[in-house]
Amino acid sequence: MGVSGRTRTSRSNRRLGAIALAAAVAAILPATGTAAVPAWADTKPTRAAGSDLSTSSSLAPVQLPGDKAAHTYSPEQLKAFERTGGDPAVLAYWTQERMKAAKPLDAPGDAAWIENTARAVASKTPAVATKPMPATIAKKVPNYPPPVTNFSITNGKLFIGGYESGSWCSASAINTPSTRVLITAGHCVHGGQGGTWLTNLVFVPGYNAFNADHDPVGRFQAYSLRTFNEWMNNSNFNRDVGWVTTFSGGDWGATVVDTVGGHGLAYNGGTEFDVSIFGYPSNHDGGNTMWACWGVATDSSIWDDRSQIGCNFGPGSSGGPWIWDYDNGSGLGWVRSVMSTVDDSGVNRGPYFDTAVLDGTNAADGDW
Amino acid sequence: MPTRQSPRLAVLLLVGVMVALSACGPAAESSSDDDTTATPAPNASPSPGTLPVRNDLVNPQVVPWRTWRAVDNRTLEVTVTAGPIDCYGAEPEVAESEAAVRVRVRVGLLPDAAGKECPAIAQESVVLVRLAAPLDTRKVEHLT
Numbered sequence: 001m002g003v004s005g006r007t008r009t010s011r012s013n014r015r016l017g018a019i020a021l022a023a024a025v026a027a028i029l030p031a032t033g034t035a036a037v038p039a040w041a042d043t044k045p046t047r048a049a050g051s052d053l054s055t056s057s058s059l060a061p062v063q064l065p066g067d068k069a070a071h072t073y074s075p076e077q078l079k080a081f082e083r084t085g086g087d088p089a090v091l092a093y094w095t096q097e098r099m100k101a102a103k104p105l106d107a108p109g110d111a112a113w114i115e116n117t118a119r120a121v122a123s124k125t126p127a128v129a130t131k132p133m134p135a136t137i138a139k140k141v142p143n144y145p146p147p148v149t150n151f152s153i154t155n156g157k158l159f160i161g162g163y164e165s166g167s168w169c170s171a172s173a174i175n176t177p178s179t180r181v182l183i184t185a186g187h188c189v190h191g192g193q194g195g196t197w198l199t200n201l202v203f204v205p206g207y208n209a210f211n212a213d214h215d216p217v218g219r220f221q222a223y224s225l226r227t228f229n230e231w232m233n234n235s236n237f238n239r240d241v242g243w244v245t246t247f248s249g250g251d252w253g254a255t256v257v258d259t260v261g262g263h264g265l266a267y268n269g270g271t272e273f274d275v276s277i278f279g280y281p282s283n284h285d286g287g288n289t290m291w292a293c294w295g296v297a298t299d300s301s302i303w304d305d306r307s308q309i310g311c312n313f314g315p316g317s318s319g320g321p322w323i324w325d326y327d328n329g330s331g332l333g334w335v336r337s338v339m340s341t342v343d344d345s346g347v348n349r350g351p352y353f354d355t356a357v358l359d360g361t362n363a364a365d366g367d368w
Numbered sequence: 369m370p371t372r373q374s375p376r377l378a379v380l381l382l383v384g385v386m387v388a389l390s391a392c393g394p395a396a397e398s399s400s401d402d403d404t405t406a407t408p409a410p411n412a413s414p415s416p417g418t419l420p421v422r423n424d425l426v427n428p429q430v431v432p433w434r435t436w437r438a439v440d441n442r443t444l445e446v447t448v449t450a451g452p453i454d455c456y457g458a459e460p461e462v463a464e465s466e467a468a469v470r471v472r473v474r475v476g477l478l479p480d481a482a483g484k485e486c487p488a489i490a491q492e493s494v495v496l497v498r499l500a501a502p503l504d505t506r507k508v509e510h511l512t
Binding site for chain 1: 426429431432434447448449450451452456477481482483484485486487488489490491492
């Protein structure tokens with residue numbers, strides 16, 4: 001249990017073929033066998049899955065410097081953003097000063113190599129997964145998944161507070177009819193009990209601060225946010241799932257799934273499954289590049305509805321997809337949970353995906 | 369810069385959204401909106417929190433600070449990324465010379481976060497750094 005491997009993306013991206021493959025394989029850490037992990041005695045006991053299975057949504061709040069409260073766009077502005085790819089103030093406001101501040105910390109190496117690398121990344125081959133499908137493997141013993149060699153740009157970094165802000169989560173695109181929906185953790189869109197909707201969310205597929213081009217296919221601004229009422233009202237980790245519906249954007253002014261593809265969604269399966277996890281944990285490379293962890297997720301506890309695995313993915317990995325049956329070739333699979341928590345022994349947990357998660361996904365699709 | 373919002377505001381926003389989207393948006397959650405109204409005043413502020421300064425953090429790691437400002441002539445406030453402030457704390461280190469104040473910050477789990485689960489979100493927070501002498505015109509730099 002808890003057996004997992006993990007590695008970071010190479011400096012390059014998945015489209016870089018041999019270089020990426022070689023670098024990524026070389027970087028693979030030996031599988032870390034964590035000892036049997038005790039079921040946690042929570043100081044704050046989580047409830048069993050709440051009876052409230054419904055979700056709520058909000059237009060994604062935006063707050064610009066000088067705004068005293070969340071900003072409301074006019075219908076004309078919303079229309080314009082759909083054409084132009086979002087509010088420049090959210091997508092780029094922080095860039096200059098933030099990047100200046102960040103530069104000395106992670107000075108890249110060979111500038112020419114990075115430049116070439118960045119250029120090679122700029123090829124657009126959207127891939128679309130099949131529609132969300134239910135998992136049917138509940139009784140099968142999971143197989144140990146193959147190592148991740150493809151850091152799919154279907155996954156990315158979800159900035160909170162504008163592009164390259166110091167607050168972030170992880171997220172991935174899922175295939176829905178609108179082709180605009182991201183799945184992430186509930187606490188990445190709403191503060192939970194006593195909290196509010198989070199502001200200025202920007203999704204950056206395949207974000208990599210070690211490349212000259214940090215956003216290989218551009219940025220997607222949040223249009224609306226959605227999460228379970230059970231998360232909003234009770235901070236129930238069993239329902240720590242969030243959705244972000246996005247404006248068209250990116251380097252081609254297309255929807256997010258048309259740009260980077262979308263994973264399927266698996267639900268009503270078992271809590272134990274082979275999993276490949278992607279995200280931007282700040283305790284690995286400062287959250288500057290995508291990391292992956294893979295292994296077999298096990299049942300968290302009889303007291304909750306969650307899965308767990310010892311990835312030691314710290315702050316920033318939240319919302320990253322827990323992908324079942326991940327295919328390195330296509331960079332796609334079925335999202336079956338999302339990163340929710342980490343504890344002091346490096347155990348990560350994610351909520352169980354049941355029919356209510358499918359309902360929330362369909363509702364998020366309808367938010368557009 | 370996110371600032372504090374009342375839950376009431378969030379509810380108003382939500383209601384506004386639902387009015388605006390009544391043709392195509394989700395319209396079936398009015399009862400749960402009432403639940404939201406009944407929640408207590410915010411205890412998790414979306415504005416940058418202040419990391420508790422401790423010297424007994426679990427597994428502290430150096431994290432690069434991003435920006436700084438002087439709160440007063442003997443106190444700096446630097447921004448760092450960490451986990452939620454009820455799980456994580458900071459341990460600043462200062463080296464002062466005549467020309468410069470050099471600051472390094474370590475971030476780690478609070479001792480009482482042991483055995484507790486923390487949402488794995490990365491949040492920009494601030495750390496207060498006390499100076500031994502007034503800052504005056506000295507430069508503020510990263511201590512490496």
